[in-house]
Amino acid sequence: MKELTVKACLWPDVVRVREEDRPKGRANGSTVYAVFRDGELSADFCGVATHHDISLHPGWIFADLVEHRKLAAVPVGAGIRTALKTMRKHGMEVLAVMSRDEFVGVVTRESILQALLERDRQLLLESVRLRDIAEENHRQTVIWVERLAALNEAARSLLGVLARTSIETELLQAGLDALRKLLDADFGAIGIVDEHGGMAEFIYSGISEAQAKQIGELPQGKGLLGVVIEEDISLRLSDMRSDPRSIGFPPHHPPMKSLLAVPISRHGRVYGRIYLCDKVGGEAFSANDEELAASFAHSLSLVIDNAREMEEVKRARQRLDYMAHFDALTDLPNRTLLTDRALQFIARAQRKREVVAFLFLDLDNFKTINDSFGHTVGDELLREVAKRIASCLREGDTPARMGGDEFIIMLPGIKDSLDAAKVAVKILGLLNEPFVINQHQIYSRASIGISVFPENSGNLDELLAQADSALYHAKKLGKNNYQFFTSEMNSTAQRYLQLEHHLRCALGQGELSLYYQPQVQIDSRAVIGMEALLRWHSPTLGMVMPDQFIGLAEETGLIVPIGEWVLRTACEQAQCWRETGTPVRVAVNLSGRQFQDFQHQRGLLDVVATVLAETGLPAELLELEITESIMMRDVDTTLATLQGLKRLGVRISVDDFGTGYSSLSYLKRFPLDTLKIDKAFVKDVSTDDSDRAIVAAITAMAGQLKLELVAEGIEDLEQLVFLSGQRCNYGQGYYFSKPVPVEQATALLKPGALSE
Numbered sequence: 114m115k116e117l118t119v120k121a122c123l124w125p126d127v128v129r130v131r132e133e134d135r136p137k138g139r140a141n142g143s144t145v146y147a148v149f150r151d152g153e154l155s156a157d158f159c160g161v162a163t164h165h166d167i168s169l170h171p172g173w174i175f176a177d178l179v180e181h182r183k184l185a186a187v188p189v190g191a192g193i194r195t196a197l198k199t200m201r202k203h204g205m206e207v208l209a210v211m212s213r214d215e216f217v218g219v220v221t222r223e224s225i226l227q228a229l230l231e232r233d234r235q236l237l238l239e240s241v242r243l244r245d246i247a248e249e250n251h252r253q254t255v256i257w258v259e260r261l262a263a264l265n266e267a268a269r270s271l272l273g274v275l276a277r278t279s280i281e282t283e284l285l286q287a288g289l290d291a292l293r294k295l296l297d298a299d300f301g302a303i304g305i306v307d308e309h310g311g312m313a314e315f316i317y318s319g320i321s322e323a324q325a326k327q328i329g330e331l332p333q334g335k336g337l338l339g340v341v342i343e344e345d346i347s348l349r350l351s352d353m354r355s356d357p358r359s360i361g362f363p364p365h366h367p368p369m370k371s372l373l374a375v376p377i378s379r380h381g382r383v384y385g386r387i388y389l390c391d392k393v394g395g396e397a398f399s400a401n402d403e404e405l406a407a408s409f410a411h412s413l414s415l416v417i418d419n420a421r422e423m424e425e426v427k428r429a430r431q432r433l434d435y436m437a438h439f440d441a442l443t444d445l446p447n448r449t450l451l452t453d454r455a456l457q458f459i460a461r462a463q464r465k466r467e468v469v470a471f472l473f474l475d476l477d478n479f480k481t482i483n484d485s486f487g488h489t490v491g492d493e494l495l496r497e498v499a500k501r502i503a504s505c506l507r508e509g510d511t512p513a514r515m516g517g518d519e520f521i522i523m524l525p526g527i528k529d530s531l532d533a534a535k536v537a538v539k540i541l542g543l544l545n546e547p548f549v550i551n552q553h554q555i556y557s558r559a560s561i562g563i564s565v566f567p568e569n570s571g572n573l574d575e576l577l578a579q580a581d582s583a584l585y586h587a588k589k590l591g592k593n594n595y596q597f598f599t600s601e602m603n604s605t606a607q608r609y610l611q612l613e614h615h616l617r618c619a620l621g622q623g624e625l626s627l628y629y630q631p632q633v634q635i636d637s638r639a640v641i642g643m644e645a646l647l648r649w650h651s652p653t654l655g656m657v658m659p660d661q662f663i664g665l666a667e668e669t670g671l672i673v674p675i676g677e678w679v680l681r682t683a684c685e686q687a688q689c690w691r692e693t694g695t696p697v698r699v700a701v702n703l704s705g706r707q708f709q710d711f712q713h714q715r716g717l718l719d720v721v722a723t724v725l726a727e728t729g730l731p732a733e734l735l736e737l738e739i740t741e742s743i744m745m746r747d748v749d750t751t752l753a754t755l756q757g758l759k760r761l762g763v764r765i766s767v768d769d770f771g772t773g774y775s776s777l778s779y780l781k782r783f784p785l786d787t788l789k790i791d792k793a794f795v796k797d798v799s800t801d802d803s804d805r806a807i808v809a810a811i812t813a814m815a816g817q818l819k820l821e822l823v824a825e826g827i828e829d830l831e832q833l834v835f836l837s838g839q840r841c842n843y844g845q846g847y848y849f850s851k852p853v854p855v856e857q858a859t860a861l862l863k864p865g866a867l868s869e
């Protein structure tokens with residue numbers, strides 16, 4: 114620190130006097146008198162006199178006082194240390210301060226002390242000021258560090274947004290959050306409008322979701338935010354409420370004062386706006402803030418512009434792609450797409466050994482309809498036909514329009530050609546219903562030609578040509594029908610569909626009946642049960658055996674009502690036998706579909722309980738036969754169902770045992786009563802060692818599991834003798850009786866009817 118000079122310590126209370134002047138009255142304690150020789154007072158400095166000198170010599174004039182006191186002086190540039198040393202040396206309290214022989218003033222010990230104190234005070238003040246400045250600088254630095262971090266984040270978000278070709282909400286959100294932080298705003302939002310002016314995106318920052326919901330619709334054209342979009346201008350208001358345009362502001366918007374809103378626009382197209390409200394601390398938004406927000410909005414507009422352009426290109430591409438693959442009139446796939454898909458499906462079907470059918474459909478009277486009603490009606494008819502065709506197909510099927518009134522329907526992954534025939538029947542049935550177009554009732558029928566991969570060919574062109582040729586055949590046969598490419602396929606389909614048609618009426622028309630086959634105790638020949646076996650006497654088809662129609666009944670779902678009828682009829686009959694003094698249990702077969710549907714719909718337990726209650730048959734006189742494969746299909750559900758049946762008191766037997774894949778552990782867990790050895794093992798049991806071994810094993814196992822064992826298909830004595838020797842106690846088969854109508858079965862119940 115620089116040393117103080119005497120110049121900075123001049124005593125303030127100095128009175129200039131002349132030599133001849135006499136001190137007036139009592140001298141002031143602090144006054145120092147500077148004594149000059151002449152009247153000019155600026156030169157001829159003689160010396161100084163203090164109040165002490167005056168009080169010592171009250172009668173003296175200043176000349177005497179000066180004469181008495183020795184003059185001690187220091188130059189104006191001397192340091193205070195020199196001054197104090199001089200004072201000490203001369204034993205003085207006051208020194209004159211001179212500049213080149215001219216009097217400048219005086220210094221005293223006190224004035225030096227005061228100057229030193231003043232300097233310290235100044236230093237203290239300065240250090241406080243500097244500390245304040247340092248603190249302020251630190252605060253500013255912290256703010257700037259935060260701002261830089263926010264800026265960095267905003268820049269990163271912006272770069273993120275810019276790197277995208279589509280607007281992603283999270284990125285917009287990050288950008289907005291960073292911008293709000295950067296500009297110290299309480300609340301901010303980005304609204305993006307779609308092509309029709311609706312709100313496509315609304316992203317907000319600084320308010321809750323509930324508040325954001327209240328803001329509601331985009332105030333387009335209304336209020337300040339609407340103005341930003343409508344007029345493509347920025348707004349920077351310190352008090353938005355004083356602006357009359359704020360009237361249209363959303364009523365539930367969080368209260369706010371200052372507003373900064375910038376449009377997101379490019380080349381006159383406004384995509385939306387960004388707005389920020391209420392700077393933290395109540396300041397207004399600055400021009401810098403506006404510049405920053407505008408630059409963010411500008412970047413955003415580039416991205417949106419780009420994204421929308423890409424969207425447009427994508428849509429145009431999709432349109433072109435659609436036009437290349439779809440028929441403009443019906444929206445169905447066209448020949449190109451059908452060919453593509455057909456080649457793929459044929460290749461797949463080859464690998465997976467699947468069946469694919471091609472149905473070539475042509476309207477029978479389209480030309481007449483076109484000529485009579487005009488092309489508009491014709492076009493509408495084709496559209497309706499397309500809809501009806503599509504309505505009867507499964508998801509993987511492809512209906513295609515080849516042009517004119519020609520359609521091809523590809524059915525991949527079907528079971529066999531019969532499936533194709535069924536779809537053809539469905540389509541023809543639907544097209545036979547009248548169409549109402551422009552108030553005209555139009556009857557348009559169709560013909561279909563069918564070819565099937567791999568049965569007819571492995572080549573797509575050939576398959577289509579074959580379907581076309583079959584269509585030609587259908588037309589020649591009088592139209593409104595379908596034809597396969599080969600005559601064998603036609604007759605198989607015809608037979609099957611005929612069977613289905615008749616089976617649908619069989620139950621209602623009383624064509625079904627039950628035959629009964631006795632189950633016999635081998636030793637005593639006593640009838641211990643009767644198996645109910647379904648028979649169909651069709652007036653058209655004659656006697657149809659269950660093997661020929663049970664599968665069809667399962668496929669069509671007819672097995673459910675038919676199965677319930679069988680159960681009820683068998684129970685009624687058993688109850689009748691019981692009431693007439695020959696009680697015997699009745700065994701009823703349950704098919705897989707029946708077991709499943711009963712479980713999922715009304716519930717097998719409900720059905721059985723209801724039938725038992727309504728017929729009055731005790732549950733122990735009913736045995737339900739299920740096969741191993743049904744049992745193992747859904748083990749948990751089966752177990753629950755079987756346990757339920759057991760609780761009702763019904764007996765359970767496993768039919769055709771040995772042909773399926775039963776897990777022996779399940780056999781133990783399931784509540785079973787009877788195993789029925791399949792007739793396939795019984796057939797050669799007298800001659801075939803393997804069959805003998807199997808039968809012996811099953812017999813031993815049934816014994817261990819304490820299950821009743823019935824051997825099926827016993828046709829001769831040798832089989833009977835072998836089985837009897839194996840301790841198989843019960844049997845069923847032609848040896849005892851074929852399945853017979855109820856009257857004959859009743860006769861078999863008489864004691865001794867089956868005795869040798």
Ligand SMILES: Nc1nc2c(ncn2[C@@H]2O[C@H](COP(=O)(O)O[C@H]3[C@@H](O)[C@H](n4cnc5c(=O)[nH]c(N)nc54)O[C@@H]3COP(=O)(O)O)[C@@H](O)[C@H]2O)c(=O)[nH]1
Nearest residue numbers: 646647658659660679702703704768826827828846847852
């Ligand atoms: N879900 C239902 N399935 C039923 C119903 N009625 C019958 N069926 C099943 O149809 C299959 C064929 O039955 P069906 O033609 O009646 O043949 C049964 C007997 O006639 C035949 N059988 C009996 N004994 C002999 C014999 O000594 N030799 C020989 N070759 N065949 C004989 O076996 C059939 C009985 O078999 P099963 O049911 O396994 O005991 C048949 O699978 C029936 O289950 C029904 O109402 N619902």
